[in-house]
Amino acid sequence: MSGAVSHSGWDDFPPPGCLAEEVDQIAIFGESQVGKTAFLDQFFKARTVNLYHDNRHTMFVDSKVFDAKYTDISSTALRIADSTFNPDFFVQTLSEAIGVVLIYDITSLESFEHITNGAYMYLWKCKIYMGNDVGGKSCECILVGNKVDILEKEPLRREVDREVAEQWAQSQGMKHFELTAREHNPVREAVYDLVRATQKAKERDEAKKQQSKKTTHDKSDKKPLWKRISSAIGRPESSA
Ligand SMILES: Nc1nc2c(ncn2[C@@H]2O[C@H](COP(=O)(O)OP(=O)(O)O)[C@@H](O)[C@H]2O)c(=O)[nH]1
Ligand SMILES: [Mg+2]
Numbered sequence: 001m002s003g004a005v006s007h008s009g010w011d012d013f014p015p016p017g018c019l020a021e022e023v024d025q026i027a028i029f030g031e032s033q034v035g036k037t038a039f040l041d042q043f044f045k046a047r048t049v050n051l052y053h054d055n056r057h058t059m060f061v062d063s064k065v066f067d068a069k070y071t072d073i074s075s076t077a078l079r080i081a082d083s084t085f086n087p088d089f090f091v092q093t094l095s096e097a098i099g100v101v102l103i104y105d106i107t108s109l110e111s112f113e114h115i116t117n118g119a120y121m122y123l124w125k126c127k128i129y130m131g132n133d134v135g136g137k138s139c140e141c142i143l144v145g146n147k148v149d150i151l152e153k154e155p156l157r158r159e160v161d162r163e164v165a166e167q168w169a170q171s172q173g174m175k176h177f178e179l180t181a182r183e184h185n186p187v188r189e190a191v192y193d194l195v196r197a198t199q200k201a202k203e204r205d206e207a208k209k210q211q212s213k214k215t216t217h218d219k220s221d222k223k224p225l226w227k228r229i230s231s232a233i234g235r236p237e238s239s240a
Pocket of ligand 1: 030031032033034035036037038039072146147148149150179180181182
């Protein structure tokens with residue numbers, strides 16, 4: 001992990017008076033029981049309390065303030081809808097997210113297959129169909145294999161090969177982490193990495209926006225060559 005930011009304690013608090021320009025959205029997306037809530041508990045509170053389903057957090061990464069709302073969203077509910085299922089919540093949360101933690105449980109192959117197939121496709125459908133409504137912002141993802149602590153006592157319970165997950169992540173241009181939501185630092189490192197990627201994507205989006213503004217401006221300003229020459233030369237001097 002690159003070293004500019006220390007991940008211990010709360011040294012990532014923004015300096016007083018330093019505010020983010022906007023509140024971003026980060027989604028924690030995975031099957032039921034993979035540890036989404038435990039992941040957020042560790043991120044926010046450095047302990048497991050099974051409490052945090054939805055929260056907002058401000059931090060300071062690479063000299064910038066990053067203020068975001070973190071939402072735990074279950075991909076199981078997409079497949080096994082009950083009467084409380086609200087598709088609007090899914091579409092809105094995923095389409096607005098500029099960062100997504102795709103999380104699975106390394107002891108459940110099913111949880112890996114669902115998040116990297118149907119759920120991942122659903123995420124991109126939300127992005128594509130809603131792209132214009134959310135200003136066409138980029139979305140960055142990381143892939144997280146949770147519950148590695150289980151392997152210490154029961155190594156045979158691993159169902160998802162590290163290499164397979166890593167290859168899939170690489171094929172989609174994202175980073176892969178194996179961790180346990182029982183430990184604070186690995187969770188924070190993963191979130192930091194995602195936030196850094198989203199900040200870079202924002203800069204790229206902004207540069208593209210400026211470029212397309214410039215191109216439109218240049219085009220509208222473009223007169224035929226003869227017209228430009230004639231206005232530069234002006235009227236002929238009077239021979240009188
Ligand atoms: N051993 C172990 N158990 C975990 C870990 N993360 C979550 N769990 C347990 O897995 C179950 C589901 O976790 P939860 O965060 O509620 O999953 P969610 O449905 O994805 O939000 C709970 O019993 C957690 O205590 C982990 O890293 N290691
Ligand atoms: Mg949960």
